Structure formats: C-alpha cells, structure tokens
Amino acid sequence: MGNISNPTNTNPQCNLSVDFYYYGSLNRTDLNCTPPSDFNADLYVVLPVIYSIICAVGLTGNTAVIYVILKAPKMKTVTNMFILNLAIADDLFTLVLPINIAEHLLHYWPFGEVLCKIILSIDHYNIFSSIYFLTVMSIDRYLVVLATVRSKRMPYRTYRAAKIVSLCVWVLVILIVVPFTVFAGVYISPEDSARKSCVLSFPSPEGSWFKASRIYTLILGFAIPVSTICILYTMMLYKLRNMRLNSNAKALDKAKKKVTVMVFIVLAVCLFCWTPFHLSTIVALTTDLRITPLLIGISYFITSLSYANSCLNPFLYAFLDDSFRKAFKKMLECRTA
Template structure:
C-alpha cells in the first residue's frame, strides 16, 4: 500500500487495505475537518493567482514573450487542477464517489496532468533559460527563439503529457466498492495487483520526477559553471554580475520550491516500493500532509513565476487602472 492515500493518487491500490485506511479516517475527526480546509485554501489561492497570471499574459502585449508563454501554459494546467479540486473535497467529505465513471476518469486525468505538466514545463523553461545564457556567453543569437515557436513547444509538451497520463485514465474506475458498499474512485489494476502497482509506482517516479529533475539540475549546474568561468571586461562586468545573481536566485527558487513540493510525494513512492506500511493515524496524517504539499505547488507557481516579476506587476497594475478608470 502506498504511503500517499488519495483517490487520485497513482499509488492507490484497489484492495481492502486501501479501503481500511479510508474507514480509519472516519474515526479521525481532525483529518476529516482539516483536510477540506487546506484543500479549500489551496483552491482559492490557486484560482485567484492563476487567473491573474492568465489574464495579464493574454491582455498585456508586453507580456507576450517566450518565457511567459511557458508560464501561461503552466498557469493553465494549475488552473484546471484548482477548478476540479472542489470535487476532491466533496469526495473526501462524502466518503464515497457519487459522480460516476466519466467524472472519475476526468478527475484522475486532471490530477495527473497537473503533476506532469508542472515538472515538464519547468524542464522546458530550464532548457530555454540554458539556451539564453549559452547565447549570451558565446555572443550568439537564436533567431528561432520566438513566441510562435514557443507555442509549438507548448503544444508538444501537452501532447507528451497526454501520452504519459493515458495509462492512468485507462485504469481509472469508480467500480470499486468497499466493505460498507460505498463506491470509490481510483485505479483498478489487473492481476496480479501487487506487480502492477509496483510498475505504476516506478513509472510515476521515473517519468514524473527522476528524469525531469535530473535534467533541470544538470542544466542549472552547467549554467552556473559557465557564468563563473567568464572573464569579465570592465564594460560588461556589472551586467554579467547582475545576470549571475539572477540565475543563482532562479536556481535557488525554482529547484527549492520544486523539491519542497514534490520530493516528499515521490519519496513516499520509494518508501512504498521498499516496505509495506500499516495505515496508522500517523501514516494517514503524513499522507495527507504530503498530498497537500504537492497540491500547494499549484498556488505557489503564480507567485514564483509571475508575481515576483516586476514587469508582471506593472502590467497587472496597469490593467487594474484601465478597469477602474
């Protein structure tokens, strides 16, 4: 049984053990009340922040840059997730799934789209940042780095994520009944379930964390190495020093928040692959903390990629002035 216990979690096993964890939750009044409050806060902040990001980038002409195209798609993915988060809250409160098979597949799909698009667009942004720094260091220009090309890249990312998410959609089912005859939504895996579950966990860990995070770390390490190796002339020393500080800050923020939100989630997958854990109150509490932390990434992204950007703040305030004026 996986450490993370959530109806849309890829590690959820369709077995009596999983249902027993849900039944234990009924007796834990604090979990029953606190989890929806946390999810609701994430939903509210995420909807507000991502809506602002989407609105500003689409309405402000100066915001139509390559980087902002990636940020826009990241915000769209987060917005989709926060829009359906109330259904997860309802599922938690009702202790069963009343929304049918189609909605079950849709929610599982969007949950996993959120997981993979976040880290994949972060990887694309890292590649783009690496190319920009490389061009600066070598005094070159990339003529193909345009807004139109960025749109095609975003389309390719969505297509790739669709392929990655497809197995979860296929196995998603609400035809799961616990010992109290209540319908649940999760992954209905073929026999032998244990082997399939191990394969799902490994697939999620590699595709959703190991490969993209390794790529990101490699790119930023290479960027910093190249910037440190520059011999600065008197004319461009200040500019390059400033660029170095910005890249260093970006490395710290992007990698730090990414690891903060998603490492516990994927670490729980590693633990689940290694040992079988009993569904004690402590394990359940840690499980919900981990899943809430990964959900929180959807409301943190607008702050990281947009609200900390001075040009975004200026565009946002200008649009507000136009509305109020």
C-alpha cells in the same frame, strides 16, 4: 484518489504495503483497518478547509497570471509563454479540487465513471505538467546563458516557437497520462454496493501493477526531468563562472539575470512541494508500513503540499517579476478608472 489492492483484506494488525498512499486522497477502501474515530473527525474537517483555500487562492492567482499575459502586449515573451501554460495547468487542477472535496465529505464517489476518468487524469496531469514545463523553461534559460556567453543571437527563440514547444509538452503529458486514464474507474465495495470510490483499478496481480505504476511515475515524473534540470543548471553556473573568470564577454544583463533567478526559484518551490510525494513512492515500494494516525496524517500532508504548488507560482511571479507586477497594476488601474 486511491488505488485498489486487496481491499477486502481485514488484517487486524492494520498492515499497509505499497498501496497505502497514492496521489489524491487516502480512500477508505485503501485501508485494511479503521484509524481512531477522533482522528477521522479531524481530517473530515481540516482537509476540506485546506483544499478549499488552495482551490480559491490557486484559481484566483493563476487566472490573474493568464489574464495579464494574454492582455498585456509587453508580457508576450518566450518565458511568459511557458509561464502561461504552467498557469493553465495549475488552473485546470484547481478547478477540479471541489470534486475531490465533495468526495472526501461524502465518503463515496457519486459522479460516475466518465467524470472519474477525467478527474484522475487531471490529477496526474498535475504531477507531470508542472515539472515538464519547468524543464522546458530550464532548457530555455540554459540556451539564453549559452548564447550570451558566446555573444550570439537566437533567431529561433521566438514567441511562435515557444507556442509550438508548449503544445508538444501538452501532447507528451497526455501520452504519459493515458495509462492512468485507462485504469481509472469506479470501484464498488463488495460489502456495500452504495460505497463507491474513484480509483486506479489494476488487473491481477494488483500489487505488481501498482508497483509498476509508481515506478513509472517516479521515473517519468521526477527522475528524468529533475536530473535534466540539475545537469542544465550545473552547466549554466559553470559557464557563468568561466565567463567571469576567463572571458571578456559581457555578463548577463540585469533583466536576463532576474528572469533566470525567477525560473530557478519557481523550480526550487516546485521541487520542495513535490519531492516528498516522490520520496513517499520510494518508501512505499521498499517497505511494509503499519498504519497509524501519524502515518495517515503524513500522507495527507504530502498530498496537500503537492496540491499547494498549484497556488504558489502566481505569488512568485508577483514578487520576482517587475514586468508582471507592473502589467497587473496597470490593468487594475484601467479596471477601476
């Protein structure tokens, strides 16, 4: 999806300011000029293929994660409750990718105002939900390490409590995304009434509103949660180091170590996929960029990379979590028996 900011500008030098890129796709109405036709043709073919692969792999993998966690009794743990909600968020996003693909192929939005608001809202849920559930998982890992160092039990750390925390995360994300839902709408080109785009359409001055929305996303969707996670893991490593050097307490058992490592790797992959998107926010806010085929290609690569995060997590669980792998294998054996 894109954002409208002076769409009727016909600057022949093809300058782009902060509105050159926004989450989703780079709509034609966002451009002040048209890139080379052969470049457009390549994008027209390549992007639907990439999005379709992400959709198919993500939908299959995350559905499998949801199924295994819900059906296997041994998978009902606190960490897996957060993983379940992460998989639901990723599945929800991959379900709407075909609509994004259709818009890209048609070069206009044919689905109406209501669906536009729903799709753009889900797009933004994807920005916030993954990092917030990973933040909660990091807090949980820190509390587990802290309790282990102090040789204390955690009676409040229950599956039921994890459900309540997960619900709170969903409510928080919904509240954060409400402004985007309000401003989402169908933009009709003044030159061609049949040319419609599903965009964030801000009131005047559009540029200021757009910058505010980018800063809002950068702070709430990246700066605050990532800073929290970094502080937690720094403190966690510090306590583990001190435990080995200065304490006779038992080290984390093998299972807890594996879960902590898995959460850390899932977090690292998430940051790898999303950091370029948020860095593009900083670039868009601080520079005026001249549009080139390379710049458009980079913007689509950044979008595809952020989309790809929704299909990578199931593979990480399969490689890093023995209990998930065993539960999934057992269910396959039951299905084929």
